[in-house]
Amino acid sequence: MGSMDPELQRYIDQKVDEAVAAGFKALAAGADKPNRMALVASKGTLDMAYPPLILATTAGSLGWEVGVFFTFYGLDLLHRDRIGKLKVGPVGNPAMPPPIRALPWMKVPNIVGALPGMTAMATSMMKSWIARAKLPTIPELMDIAKEFDVSLFA
Amino acid sequence: MEPVKADMVLDCQGELCPGPVIKVARAMKTMQVGQILEIRATDPGSLPDMDAWTKQTGNELVARHEANGVFTYYVRRKK
Numbered sequence: 001m002g003s004m005d006p007e008l009q010r011y012i013d014q015k016v017d018e019a020v021a022a023g024f025k026a027l028a029a030g031a032d033k034p035n036r037m038a039l040v041a042s043k044g045t046l047d048m049a050y051p052p053l054i055l056a057t058t059a060g061s062l063g064w065e066v067g068v069f070f071t072f073y074g075l076d077l078l079h080r081d082r083i084g085k086l087k088v089g090p091v092g093n094p095a096m097p098p099p100i101r102a103l104p105w106m107k108v109p110n111i112v113g114a115l116p117g118m119t120a121m122a123t124s125m126m127k128s129w130i131a132r133a134k135l136p137t138i139p140e141l142m143d144i145a146k147e148f149d150v151s152l153f154a
Numbered sequence: 155m156e157p158v159k160a161d162m163v164l165d166c167q168g169e170l171c172p173g174p175v176i177k178v179a180r181a182m183k184t185m186q187v188g189q190i191l192e193i194r195a196t197d198p199g200s201l202p203d204m205d206a207w208t209k210q211t212g213n214e215l216v217a218r219h220e221a222n223g224v225f226t227y228y229v230r231r232k233k
Contacts, residue, residue: 058172061179062210134169144176147183 035064044073046086046126046138053077053141060148067151078154083139089113090122099125158217158228160192161185167224171199175207178229182213185231190216193227200225 004012037059041052052074056066076082090096090113098107112118130137136144145152164181166174174195181191193204201218204227208215216228 054172057176061172061176062207134173136173144180147180 035059035062037064037066039066039068041068041070041074041077042072044076044082044086046088046123049074049077049086049138050135050141053138053145056150057141057144057148060145060150065151066145066148067153068145070152070154075154077138077142078152083142086138087119087123088126089119091118093122096122158190158192160228161189163192164194166193166195166197166200168196170197171203173197174200175203178204178207179211182211182229182231187231187233190228190230193229195225195227196223198225200227204229 037055039052039056041049043049052068056068059066070078076086090108091110093113094107096108098104100106108118108122113122162181162185164174164177166177169177174193174197178191178193185191193200204215204218207213208229213232214230216230218225218227220226
């Protein structure tokens with residue numbers, strides 16, 4: 001095979017240049033696209049309501065495009081009354097810290113945690129930790145998320 | 155170091171990451187371009203937080219200093 005027809009060569013060069021230029025332009029345009037974050041809020045206990053909302057508000061504060069999908073028990077976070085009544089239970093919660101600081105080895109046994117009133121006690125303990133750490137409440141975090149234009153889906 | 159004149163002061167002492175950064179973002183939205191926000195925080199995590207936040211949002215960390223466990227940052231709104 002000999003050298004290519006010069007017309008054809010010119011045609012190919014031109015097409016390649018155009019394609020490369022268009023490719024670079026697309027890359028540059030894509031560079032300005034905002035970062036995005038998608039989260040799922042499927043839990044309705046007081047402790048598990050925090051992770052998606054903290055991530056959403058932090059990403060929102062950085063100007064990211066955030067979407068949170070609420071499902072299962074996370075739907076309570078979208079309910080105007082239930083969002084203020086989230087609880088946390090001590091039963092089957094091996095991550096729950098021991099309640100008596102003087103006896104750090106004594107965690108709440110499941111059989112004790114099943115007694116009436118124990119959920120309310122665990123919830124109020126958690127609320128006092130949240131207040132001491134100056135963390136926003138869940139309703140406050142939801143308001144902050146809306147301030148940062150976080151999209152809420154259900 | 156010459157003192158930086160702040161248009162607004164935000165006290166985030168005692169708050170943990172990401173609290174201060176979220177408050178900074180909210181306060182910045184109420185300020186005008188060019189104004190300076192002063193932030194006081196005690197969380198050592200606020201050091202990398204303020205760096206990252208200013209860099210990612212295109213705002214300027216004008217100055218920062220630390221005294222007695224309290225970190226003070228000055229952030230200027232650039233856009």
